[in-house]
Amino acid sequence: MxxxxxxxxxxxxxxxxxxxxxxxxxxxxxxxxxxxxxxxxxxxxxxxxxxxxxxxxxxxxxxxxxxxxxxxxxxxxxxxxxxxxxxxxxxxxxxxxxxxxxxxxxxxxxxxxxxxxxxxxxxxxxxxxxxxxxxxxxxxxxxxxxxxxxxxxxxxxxxxxxxxxxxxxxxxxxxxxxxxxxxxxxxxxxxxxxxxxxxxxxxxxxxxxxxxxxxxxxPEGDAPGEDVIDSETGVEVEFEGETEDGTPDVDGGEGSDADAGITVRELSNEDLDAIDATARDGNPRAVISTAEDEDGDGVNDESDDSEGDAIDLAEGTIVTNVGKPARLSGERSTISVSSGVTEQDRIVRAVDIEPPENRRDRPATVRLRVDRDRFGDADPSGATLGHRTETGWELLDTTVTETTEDYVVVSARTRSFSPFAVFVDPDVTYQWTLPDGTTQSGRVLEYTFAEPGQYDVGLTVRDALGRESSTTRTVIANDVPTAEVSAEYDRAAEVATLTADVENEVGDATVTWTFADGTTKTGKTVTHPLEPGEHVVDVRVADEYGAATETTERVAVATGWSVVSELSALGIGSTIVWQTLLSLTALGLIVAAYRYLPWGRIIPEGRGPRITVLEDPRVTLETNRFEIGALTVVDPQVALDTISIDIVDEEGTEIVRKRLEIVGDREYTAEDETIVVPPGTDLDPEGNYRIRVTARNVRDRTGSLEGSSIRIVSTLTDPVPAV
Structure with missing residues (x-):
């Protein structure tokens, strides 16, 4: 436990x-x-x-x-x-x-x-x-x-x-x-x-x-309960955003003053019958909406500044990014009459909410409390808040936030105000048809497009009376454009030509170049005067659907002399002509050289590290150590890895070894390199010793050099303190 x-x-x-x-x-x-x-x-x-x-x-x-x-x-x-x-x-x-x-x-x-x-x-x-x-x-x-x-x-x-x-x-x-x-x-x-x-x-x-x-x-459950819901009306409206004084905008209860609150009026069965009597009793109306187009009319809502997964175009096309889930909703679909929501016509509570004038156009969350006994034997977890519109009942995405023995609290977000009704377990289905032919059920669809392209997504809404309505929206799964930048320099004109090789599968891409002098140019290929040297250019590649990539490119302009640039500067042919002629000439020389030259003698096998300096080796008994006056190890091709310095006696037996780890350098230079003889190792005062240096590079190639024979001396010219 x-x-x-x-x-x-x-x-x-x-x-x-x-x-x-x-x-x-x-x-x-x-x-x-x-x-x-x-x-x-x-x-x-x-x-x-x-x-x-x-x-x-x-x-x-x-x-x-x-x-x-x-x-x-x-x-x-x-x-x-x-x-x-x-x-x-x-x-x-x-x-x-x-x-x-x-x-x-x-x-x-x-x-x-x-x-x-x-x-x-x-x-x-x-x-x-x-x-x-x-x-x-x-x-x-x-x-x-x-x-x-x-x-x-x-x-x-x-x-x-x-x-x-x-x-x-x-x-x-x-x-x-x-x-x-x-x-x-x-x-x-x-x-x-x-x-x-x-x-x-x-x-x-x-x-x-x-x-x-x-x-x-x-209170039990996850919701505010009676601490939040008005005790008289059982209704709370929480408007999105804040009031002018910066406080959260929450209201509930009776009142007609626009600054004081909202007006709540209970609706009877007769009121609901009157609403249905004036409505067009017909098929449902299927609507696909998104975060930016909440009413589903295919046009972005100017007042909606929320950030969603999809971006709607004026013609109703939905744009989302490849690899990111797009959220499509059928919540704005409508059922013409209440009997189309559920055959039993089970409405457990209905109210007409009238907000003050200054809040009429603001989205809000509506919470309603319903007496528990109104549900009878039905499970209240399936309760859904319906919102009456000009075309019928919208079934809002509803959460049952609290259930007690006495009451049930339901909560849903609405974009407008009119009659609201709580339906018990509506018999309305929402079926989505995906681009691959498969289907999914539910009022809301979250779908990720794996490949860029244009797709059709369909929605079929079926009411409790068996009537259906279908609609389709086009979804563009957009990729993010990228570009590889290359540059050519005309030395005669002192002008650089910059080219962006754009990779973009969906939509038309635009390339914008921003130079260090503040100049901005647009196009996949642009020219700009640049002096020889390195220059920084900001490149932005954006497509018509809003996807963009921004990079900073470093463009190197050649500073040296070249045959092509000189001939072009003199007006003898164009740069492209001379580049072509010189390239063909160079290719012919390479072929001839390959066939007739003895490459084995001209280019010897690659060498490893070399010990270029090994001077003034010495040893002294008082300090019990060896020294090398000057030591230099180089590798002209790759970095050194290790250097080993071995002291051997006249019989070739190793007395002591010193190992140096070299990180990333091709050359090692030292003066008075010291090799200390460890305690317990006795040197022969009459013996001869040699210093052998072995170097290894990162490609595991080695080079070594052995110095001349040295004898022990009693003192050094400039003694070095013992380590």
Whole structure:
């Protein structure tokens, strides 16, 4: 059984919107980081990238805190502060992280990826080495008086997940330890003022929920639940982007004021029947869309600045890169009437959402809460949010973010607003026909084209009544163009001709040359005046679909004299003519030389290393060493590898050897090269010795030289201290 070993915890004194105030939340500081624990696990706490990371600040003591007290959070609202801080696993093994706090149900903390709660050990997130989790914070100030404090402290827990036998259940508390008060409260709250009493708010006070739980209890599942969804309407709309004051744009609840929120109206069965009665009851409408062309009309959406895998052209052609997955969606396909979505006409909730005027054209994520008993015996995991358009019901890519005994929360992204309905397990199929003839099912297709070219991808949508609609989009799998650059120089005109040999299978490529003097020229072949020497040229090769390669080329212009350049400069024929004549002449000379010359005597076999200098060899008994006054070893062809210096006596017995490792050099030169005789080796005062030098190159060829016989002398002219 896996047991968590909690090894460290950090008390974070939040000034997190601790004071309820009017107005929006603003960032005021930089983005510091801090190591939470000096021991194990090794976890780093820091400010997340983006505007809301500015709430992580460093106080006067150099410790980190999260400060939302100035100006505080919005009154009578649910405020979501996305991407506030992160926890980064810097350990060498998996680490569990989770948080606890004193904010009760009015405060929620969740992972930015998927909205998964990270409150409580039961919701601990496992971080692999190098992995991080970014945390969003939600605050509910409804029913709280201005000046009340929602939250004063957060504890960040870490631990290892160990494979052990079942223990006594005491591993959590006994192994827990504080990592130090590394984050202090601000704005007069938290731990900064010991004598100040912090007011407490509980779900039992003003603003109580319909079904409050115990303080600190978190909803199950991966979604915000009732902490996010408006308690009256059961609807939340989170607009993409930020408002003018820089805060995340989240709204929910009743209201007609454009600056206050959205209007939500429940739709009855009669309302839905009226919608179907005015609609054209016909076949589905199959539509293929992409990230840049979300409505599927074949034209890029000017207001959509998202980065997708495909780039759409005005004529509807989709361009993607070879080897990268292209994401095609059938989400914008429509079913004309609700009975075409499911034969049982199972709609468990329907609402009409009217956004304020200043948000009408902004994409948003819509979350709806549905009573669990509305599903009956059906599995709510197949619930799909439908969006009514002029041509029918769009079935949005829906996530069931939370399921409890009382309710189900569904979430989907929409580009516009009108009636929305939650369908139970729609009976609508999406079948994609791929270029190789195979098919795939699903509302979204991710496909990677292995070879460049132009392909057709088809989509067939079939509704619950058996009616079908098909459409096809052309996809260009684009390759990235490249070029090999060559240069020729006209010495007479002092002009260089540069040519780019472009390799590009799809689309027309354009070559742009940028020279050091700032001149820019376009074309696969260009001319430019260059002086003799080396020049840097920036070359950009781009095709009509946006793929490009940029390189920096070094162009060498010849500086020496040549027969061709001189003859051309004198006006005697063209450069090409003289190059051709000289090439033919040289070829004839080579053939004649090959047939008639004695190559074996003219070109001897390749030589190895040579010892060119071996001067003044000597030996002295007092220093117990040999010396070479001057030593030079060269290899004219390749690099040297090793040099061995052997000392042998008059019988040829080796006394000592010194080995030199040579790295990358063709020549080795030394003065007073010393060969020390090791202790325990006695030299004969009357003996004769010789020094033999052997060199080896990297091709394993050797060369050697043996010096003249030398005798021991009592002292040197300039004695060298013993080594």
């Amino acid at each position: 896996k047991l968590r070993s909690i090894t460290a915890a950090l008390v974070v004194l939040f000034a997190l919107g601790a004071v309820v105030a009017t107005g929006a939340v603003l960032g005021t500081a930089g983005s510091p980081t801090e190591s939470l624990f000096n021991g194990e696990p090794d976890v780093e706490f820091g400010a997340a990238n983006g505007t809301n990371g500015n709430y992580v600040v460093s106080d006067d003591d150099g410790e980190l805190r999260i400060d939302l007290t100035d100006p505080g959070v919005n009154a009578e609202a649910y405020t979501t502060v996305d991407r506030v801080f992160y926890l980064h696993n810097q350990d060498t093994q998996d680490v569990l992280v989770w948080v606890t706090h004193d904010g009760g149900e009015r405060v929620s903390m969740a992972s930015d990826e998927g909205g998964r709660p990270i409150e409580g050990e039961e919701n601990a997130v496992t971080l692999a080495p190098g992995e991080r989790v970014v945390v969003n914070v939600g605050l509910d100030s409804r029913g709280i008086e201005e000046g009340d404090r929602l939250l004063t402290s957060v504890t960040i827990h870490t631990g290892y997940e160990l494979e052990e036998e079942v223990g006594d259940g005491n591993d959590t508390d006994e192994n827990a330890s504080d990592g130090g008060g590394g984050v202090g409260g601000g704005g007069g709250g938290g731990g900064g003022v010991p004598d100040e009493e912090t007011p407490e708010t509980t779900p039992g006070e003003e603003g109580e929920r319909d079904e409050p739980g115990e303080e600190g209890e978190q």
